[in-house]
Amino acid sequence: GDQVEQSPSALSLHEGTDSALRCNFTTTMRSVQWFRQNSRGSLISLFYLASGTKENGRLKSAFDSKERRYSTLHIRDAQLEDSGTYFCAADGSSSFSKLVFGQGTSLSVVP
Amino acid sequence: GPKVLQIPSHQIIDMGQMVTLNCDPVSNHLYFYWYKQILGQQMEFLVNFYNGKVMEKSKLFKDQFSVERPDGSYFTLKIQPTALEDSAVYFCASSLRLGGDTGQLYFGEGSKLTVL
Numbered sequence: 001g002d003q004v005e006q007s008p009s010a011l012s013l014h015e016g017t018d019s020a021l022r023c024n025f026t027t028t029m030r031s032v033q034w035f036r037q038n039s040r041g042s043l044i045s046l047f048y049l050a051s052g053t054k055e056n057g058r059l060k061s062a063f064d065s066k067e068r069r070y071s072t073l074h075i076r077d078a079q080l081e082d083s084g085t086y087f088c089a090a091d092g093s094s095s096f097s098k099l100v101f102g103q104g105t106s107l108s109v110v111p
Numbered sequence: 112g113p114k115v116l117q118i119p120s121h122q123i124i125d126m127g128q129m130v131t132l133n134c135d136p137v138s139n140h141l142y143f144y145w146y147k148q149i150l151g152q153q154m155e156f157l158v159n160f161y162n163g164k165v166m167e168k169s170k171l172f173k174d175q176f177s178v179e180r181p182d183g184s185y186f187t188l189k190i191q192p193t194a195l196e197d198s199a200v201y202f203c204a205s206s207l208r209l210g211g212d213t214g215q216l217y218f219g220e221g222s223k224l225t226v227l
Contacts, residue, residue: 048215
């Protein structure tokens with residue numbers, strides 16, 4: 001079935017630094033969503049992309065429009081409140097939408 | 112933004128009992144989903160639902176599971192009987208369309224189920 005491989009599995013950043021998360025897909029995907037799950041377990045939707053790039057503040061996401069086989073999430077000027085677990089989820093179903101989630105990246109931003 | 116509401120936020124029940132998890136999806140959405148997340152693990156797709164029918168389900172959607180949305184009310188996930196391995200957080204989601212610019216899934220806050 002459709003697979004989503006997310007990397008890295010864990011990441012520690014100092015405040016003010018930049019980094020990127022990546023998801024590779026084993027098959028062509030129609031869309032990708034990025035989420036942050038906070039310590040209470042709530043899923044916060046960050047981006048939904050059917051193609052191209054989107055930017056929101058210090059976050060920017062891109063979805064490879066050509067082959068549709070990977071997506072990235074860039075974090076600029078990391079802040080303490082960015083800590084949490086980040087998930088990408090992609091929709092590769094040919095008929096019905098079924099988001100397949102990656103394993104998550106546990107991000108810790110430290111002073 | 113659009114909100115998906117889930118009730119209850121937490122339920123504790125004894126193994127073998129029945130439980131119904133309720134989801135109030137975004138009002139004009141047509142597609143509905145349940146996902147399961149065991150503590151510390153990834154989100155796993157259970158089922159999606161459209162026009163009164165299950166469209167696709169995963170191996171995790173056991174025979175003891177059922178979903179329905181009677182007359183546009185809550186979209187429910189029923190587990191009968193429950194087993195210890197059903198302990199998890201269950202997330203409901205809804206979307207307006209499939210894919211494209213309006214295919215985004217909106218998730219609720221989750222219902223934490225503890226089976227003793």
